[in-house]
Amino acid sequence: MKFQPSVFRAEFPSLQSDSIYLDSASTSLKPQVMIDATNHYYTHNTATILRSKHSTALALTEQFEQARILTAKLINAEHSHEIIWTKGATESLNLIAQSHARYLLKEDDEIIISELEHHSNLIPWLQVAQQIGVKVIKWSIEEDGSLSTDRLLTLITDKTRIITVTQMSNVTGFKPDIAKISDIAHQHNAIIVVDGAQGIVHQAIDVKKYNIDFYVFSAHKLYGPTGLGVLYGKSDLLTKMDCGQGGGKMLKSASFTGFQPADLPYKFEAGTPNIAGALGFHATLKWLFALDTEAAEAYTNKLVNDCRAKLIEAIPQLKIISVADSSILTFALPHIHHDDISILLAEQNIAIRAGELCAQPLIKALGFPGVIRASFMPYNNIDDTNHLISGLQSAIDILK
Ligand code: PLP
Numbered sequence: 001m002k003f004q005p006s007v008f009r010a011e012f013p014s015l016q017s018d019s020i021y022l023d024s025a026s027t028s029l030k031p032q033v034m035i036d037a038t039n040h041y042y043t044h045n046t047a048t049i050l051r052s053k054h055s056t057a058l059a060l061t062e063q064f065e066q067a068r069i070l071t072a073k074l075i076n077a078e079h080s081h082e083i084i085w086t087k088g089a090t091e092s093l094n095l096i097a098q099s100h101a102r103y104l105l106k107e108d109d110e111i112i113i114s115e116l117e118h119h120s121n122l123i124p125w126l127q128v129a130q131q132i133g134v135k136v137i138k139w140s141i142e143e144d145g146s147l148s149t150d151r152l153l154t155l156i157t158d159k160t161r162i163i164t165v166t167q168m169s170n171v172t173g174f175k176p177d178i179a180k181i182s183d184i185a186h187q188h189n190a191i192i193v194v195d196g197a198q199g200i201v202h203q204a205i206d207v208k209k210y211n212i213d214f215y216v217f218s219a220h221k222l223y224g225p226t227g228l229g230v231l232y233g234k235s236d237l238l239t240k241m242d243c244g245q246g247g248g249k250m251l252k253s254a255s256f257t258g259f260q261p262a263d264l265p266y267k268f269e270a271g272t273p274n275i276a277g278a279l280g281f282h283a284t285l286k287w288l289f290a291l292d293t294e295a296a297e298a299y300t301n302k303l304v305n306d307c308r309a310k311l312i313e314a315i316p317q318l319k320i321i322s323v324a325d326s327s328i329l330t331f332a333l334p335h336i337h338h339d340d341i342s343i344l345l346a347e348q349n350i351a352i353r354a355g356e357l358c359a360q361p362l363i364k365a366l367g368f369p370g371v372i373r374a375s376f377m378p379y380n381n382i383d384d385t386n387h388l389i390s391g392l393q394s395a396i397d398i399l400k
Contacts, residue, residue, distance in 0.1 A: 003295035019349040025375035037283030067282035076206040081264040088229035089197040090120040092216035097124035099242040107133035116169040121195040167199025173326030228277035243267040296378035307385035338370040344395035
């Protein structure tokens with residue numbers, strides 16, 4: 001389907017209000033197809049899956065598994081059983097940390113973590129460090145905010161077991177060279193974990209081509225429902241991992257002396273899963289596969305580049321923090337508190353995000369107490385960017 005901005009925009013019912021939504025990196029707006037699928041499940045078709053054998057349950061189980069198959073296709077996983085449903089990127093990363101790292105690593109093994117990371121890809125590893133004494137090694141950013149693979153090479157030792165990195169920073173929009181980092185990791189017998197929470201929304205990913213060991217993301221940032229996430233792992237790694245939570249349907253047999261875990265993917269999916277979420281995401285993915293995502297992304301990046309240029313001209317004191325050709329525009333205003341801007345924009349019905357953006361170490365390294373982030377999707381338009389510019393100007397006038 002050819003990308004037509006106004007047609008695309010019309011698919012999002014919440015845009016019929018007069019608020020300007022520039023906070024999509026926090027969560028994206030939802031297309032009507034996703035809302036309809038969720039509504040249909042709760043209105044007409046409610047049943048549990050993978051258990052009951054009545055016809056509705058069987059049909060829903062089939063659709064639930066189709067969502068897994070389409071997710072595998074989205075990231076080009078070899079097998080759909082390598083897709084584990086979680087409640088979000090955060091839970092996926094915690095699962096890798098607790099069921100892979102805590103279970104299989106030893107004291108003094110090393111985990112390299114980039115300084116670009118969201119707290120979700122830092123705290124779970126710090127917890128493992130506290131629990132079993134593995135060492136967390138910081139891969140610092142360069143002065144321009146990028147990550148250098150030369151620097152990475154100076155950090156790797158024969159104790160390095162994991163290198164974990166974001167596909168796209170939620171603060172700067174920087175996209176590390178995942179293919180190169182993956183090569184380096186494997187040359188040194190380490191594995192690579194990629195946090196795709198932001199990246200999957202703006203850049204195609206191929207876990208096979210890039211030889212990615214673990215990849216995570218959340219459906220809600222990719223036009224899907226909240227409460228649904230994905231953990232991709234290579235089969236052999238998932239097979240060796242501890243299953244994490246225990247409960248219904250994650251086992252083959254159970255007695256009072258023990259249990260035998262189920263095969264992949266079910267050994268990680270104890271209890272009733274997020275059925276409505278998976279069905280909503282199934283509808284999202286079918287819709288997304290029909291979209292020319294490259295054209296949509298090019299449109300967004302141009303919109304943001306133009307907005308960036310106009311902002312620099314209109315507000316010369318503004319310090320741009322995000323990279324060019326990105327869907328996010330992050331900046332700071334010297335002597336003006338980010339929360340004041342956020343509140344004054346909110347009063348004009350403009351939604352942005354301000355503060356540390358769940359990345360305290362990165363914000364500190366960048367040298368700001370907090371930042372202001374406007375984040376865009378292909379449903380945004382030039383009216384939105386014009387509102388942002390005039391809204392900022394009037395906020396600055398008030399604060400003067
Ligand atoms: N990683 C990055 C880069 C993010 O931007 C976010 C959310 O903003 C997360 C991880 C965590 O995602 P979630 O809160 O959906 O688990």
